Amino acid sequence: MNYRHSFHAGNSADVVKHGLLIALVRALQIKQAALTLIDTHAGCGLYDLGSDEAQRTGEATQGVLRAFADASPLLDDYRAMVRAVNADGETRLYPGSPRILAQLLRPQDALILNEKHPEDIHALRGAMRGTAAAVHQRDAYEFWLAMVPPRTPRGVVVVDPPYEQTDERARITATLAAAQRKWAHGVTVIWYPLKDRQTHVVWKDKLRKLGIPKLLCVEHWLYDSDQPGIYNGAGLFIVNPPYAFTEALLPLLEALRAALAPEGHRGAIGAEWVA
Template structure:
């Protein structure tokens, strides 16, 4: 396990993923009935953007830093910026919360959260950080086992962030298999799978497999900050959203092109959104 999220915290992919995730959590909370949030590859709770790792790459400067002082943010991105701001009371951007902290901050009394993280250091930090909160359970185990271990949940409503590091070649296939298990066990599970946009050939196969997988509704949302034929690093990223709550896609129609413009690193940023299965 070489991947450490501290090198990438707050970058363009985090902004894209976390803004949509937070909005989905808010939409789940329109009903008073409880829901359970699952984070299978949780990372840690908080990242220091002036720490050694984030300082070395400086990726957050082309991510959350570009939104920090703007006064024209669409609601979805204002929600993320404000959530990050609560951890930076001095107004200067220094700390960036990971997905477990962002969702923990928004959890209601009746909601619950299950986190899994395989790296022993991050799992230990998560455990001591959330130790006091009976709504939050931390497991040091393989995130791909989560669907089998915990679904269906008693609440009958679940939001699952599936956010692996994609260090291994078979990771897209493992994601697809565990999403199918989740839907077999609880058809209404809402899933957000994040994936990197690098190898177009691999992705084309993946899109086809997702379309043929028997998943109920799948919305594909993608954001590229550089041309996709650029061989350098992470050109962009996507989210496969299974059973996304309405009216997320209507909000994204205007919010996503705005983000693509703000986060573009060379030329114009690009975005797209379409249904790979089912529809609105």
Template sequence: MNYRHAYHAGNFADVAKHIALVAILEYLKRKEKGFVVIDTHAGRGMYDLLGAEATKTSEALAGIEKIRHLQEPLPEGLATYLDLVRAAGASKYPGSPLIAARLLRPQDRLVAIEKHPEEAAALSKELAPAPRAQVLIADGYSRLLTLLPPYERRGVILVDPPFEAADEFQVLAGTVIAALRKFATGVYMVWYPIKSAARAASFCGELLSAGATSLLRLEISREEPGQGMRAAGLLVINPPFGFSEQMVSIGDKLKQPLAARLGIQWLAGGP
């Protein structure tokens, strides 16, 4: 477990994932009934963009720092996301559990799972003021399956592993398929890096053949060469109605400042 998200926080792929998370949570909040957010690989919550790790890679410079000051008019999900990031402070970047915690209502709750003890301890401190948030120090894959189906019967499950292990795609696919069997109506956001287009495509195929009937693929790719990852994907199972259209507008807004293309494709279902 060498991966530390502090090296990558706020990069172009992180930004796209977090904007999608915000947009999905905003859609879920249109209904009064409460929901759960389960973040299986939660990280430490808040990242210091002037810290040693972030300054070593400078990945945020080609990510959040290119869009931090975008002005209205902005699509709703993007505007809310930028408000949240700016509220964290100029040199800070909030990760997925903090973003979720800030958007939850009293009837909603967050379960954040993190295996690394130091990251989990930092996250517990960050989430201490959030009464409806719980941090579990555990393996995100196996622990997720014990939490499904949630009593609310409404929920977002973010699966955002570090992709350190050689069999991560395999374990990820197996876990999501098992989770779908227990909670078929959940909204699942499954992040993956695209180092090999063929491997990413076969992963998407596996989830499709597992019977997901509403499956949207977002893939963000940098147009300019640079160090580090060039492209990443997010599979969204059971996306809320209207989400794909909103992400099209958001992709148009981000294209120029991020120098990145957001490809959006229905693999199953759709309007």
């Protein structure tokens, strides 16, 4: 499927992805040691929710706007990140992962971004102007392997492709296997859309066969039963999540489920170890 960020900015998948990413980085930052944050498919960095692309899908109404209408304090960190890019108090802009990661940086941390698409890289450089981010334009999978292990003691790699290519999952699997050989203790976050359940089951089995000792799978299903041929939700594979993150995860997942459930559906979100 084609999942260009600009068409889906601020949707339910973004709320889950960014809510969990914020919690993950915060958990890692309990320790003072420096972190390198690496984004392999950075996109534009900042999105106009009034753009033709965003308006064509209207998905932000079922995502970030629902999160803002919800009262759970567990979503406060996420809402603060979105407010930080909207000076007038209205939710007109949506921060992609690069702008969220930039807000999380401490003085000792580093942020390295990559985007290959020629239009998106131009937008990304503009969106990250004035931040400490280093921006690259390279093949995402070559970049991923080149960046690990990072120079700092710890790091996080975020892999968030548009799934335009039929071999995207195969490339992720092969690159993750190679990255694990270079950097077995590193934290990696892989986002994916949930459309065809069987495709996901097959991919999860292939990742299981890599034998990664700590591989967490978080899945968010929007509807109470599969809706054939449409987007049903999204998930994250997280390699080596820190203990502080997993211990606090279940209440956050429930808050996200409750905030994002479509009308007439309870939805489901859960986490399991892939072993």
